[in-house]
Amino acid sequence: MQPSPYTPGEIARAVPGRGELIEEFTERLSLMVDLQRLIGRVHVAFGERGIGKTSLLRAYQRLAEEREALCIWVTAGEPAGLVVQIIDGIREATRSWPQAAAATIREHLDELTVTIGVPGVASVSAKTSAKTKAATMAETVGARTLEKLIRATAEDRKRVKALVLFIDEVQSADADGIRTLAYAWQHLQAEHPDIPAAVYAAGLPNAPEQIADAVTFSERFAYRPLEMLSVGAQVAALRDPAAELNVAWDSDALERAAELAAGYPYAVQLYGDAAWVAAGRPDAGGTITKRNVKTARASVDRDLRNLFAARWANTTPNQRRFLVAVAWLQEKQDFVDRADLAEVLDVSSRSLSSVRARLIAKGLIRSEGHGTVTIPVPGFAGYIRELEEDPR
Template identity: 50%
Template sequence: MQLGEFEERLSYLVDLGRLVGRIRVDHAPRGLGKTSLLRQYQRRARERGAQTIWVTAGEEGVGLIAQIAAEIERESATWRSGTRTALSRHLESLTLRAGIPQIVGVEAKLKPDKAATAGGYRELEAVLRLAASSDDHTGLVILIDEIQAADPAGLLTLAYAWQHLQSEGTDVPAAVFTAGLPNAPEKISSAVTFSERFAYRPLLLLGREAEEVAISAPARHLGVVWEDDALAAAFELAAGYPYAVQLIADATWTAAGHPDPGGRITLDHVTVGRHAMKADLDALFRAPWGNATAGERELMTAMASLGDEPVQRAEVARVLGVSSESLSMPRARLIDKGLIQSGSRGKIEFTIPGFAAFIRDLDG
């Protein structure tokens, strides 16, 4: 669905030379392929002749606008002289208005309280207009990973600039596509009061058909067949989590001895492969568990003791013998870290399948 919507917007940008009016935000827990999806967007945009600007938000001491400006500066080094000269003037003005001391690659720094208030959004708008309209490409596509980590002033500046383009620059062939954790909409709305200008789209766990394609199609391409019971076992183990799908497919292929054409993947191979998969998942879980505070671990341990499904916040508080309100701070920190997320009707849940079982194994 995401790629189909992206292609539609890319055609609007490239074929009609129009602005994609809303900033896209694909959000999901870690391991669901957000960065890979954003790289797909980048590859397809480049294939259509668009100039892409890639930024990973949240670099220490570097604001979002500084990162965007630095990447445009770097990418434009080979553009035609006319556009390049005008763009350089506006980039220099942006550094002054938005509080960026200088543009030197990604080392440029943004004073986080000055971007929008100092008129930096108008200078950013001018930079985007020039960068998008250069004859060197068919348009401009900005891609921002880890959008939830962007500084509030940078988000506000980008939003103001895009709002002005929506009203005054619909003929500017530009778009912004971003990816972030489930709390990205909350982070953006806390910085930008008119966050309806952003289009939020959740990435979901893989359905059975997508899992089957991911697991068995590469094998079929090599003349190898997965037996039905082996596939069913792999589906159950992966639970639709893309990283787990990758792990069980790879571990099972190795357990089968990297079969030649005509080979078959059996349930026994999956049974052996699950041990390697568990070791890799445990390694994935160990780092965030080790970096959690004592209070965060207590909350997660209580959640895990109640099973793998979403649990009522009040029930977690009962297990811990505390008030539900006292969970607010560790809960908020775990949401910011992408380890849990809020569900419906006061429920909370782990974002990564298997994490609850990992915690129970630690207690065991």
């Protein structure tokens, strides 16, 4: 009996299906480590809950650490703000450095703490033009100091081959923090392209919008949508961890599991895990069959329903009406048109904007351009149709 190698609800050990992104990251890593170059654009991967954002960033981090880059990891959204979290991360990572090496870093850390910490300066919400100026000033000063801090940290060639800042849940970062980071990166790009540093962030589908609201020059950010996994990637995610334990999947079992999981990484892990259990946690030499997948289905459905129930409970009546309409319209077509929605809900199409934006922010619907939306997580639309009747 071997324990399951699958990771429902945990960081994935490998990220099949993300090859292009991994390749891109590897190339940028080489630019930093081998050629001592700055990665001038802040990279942001975005997608729904459970699509694999954190797993992707962790995979990047493993690659970076293999190349002896210093990695700072921040999960945005703490009340102290993004910049304070970055400061804390750098302080922690350089704590064991000898005094002489870290002296400049500590100086900048303290300076930045003071700049950011002045009440009402960095966090001012800018109601009057005087305040706007004060805020801009503080951000500029903060950005300059952050830039100096990044330089001092990344420039220590003895200890650091490159500096990579990882920011998870970036949609929850404060606007001031995003602005400060963006300005700092803009300065670095213009004045110090030879500093081996990069920022890789991940967030929900509203991350690009949140960032665009915070900074005017958000084209400095490189956005990468995370898609559902292809059949091939799902097969790799199911087969490879088992193969490492000398357990094989029958090909019709793989096919069925991939079909049921429909590309959703969390569901793939649930199927892998439940099929493993159904097969009796096989020893080396064992096989997972289509029958095991069939047995697994009940427990996977239960887990997914719990997830959907929690997401559903977390919506307002208005959002529910919208979701119900999308779920029923989606039964017949992949993408739901704004005008069709307005008709079903009997409201003007403009009045739908804010509820639509909230649902995108929650990662419950995805905008497919031209005003169309879809409920992307497999099974969720069906769950909603079971709960609520067709409003038409």
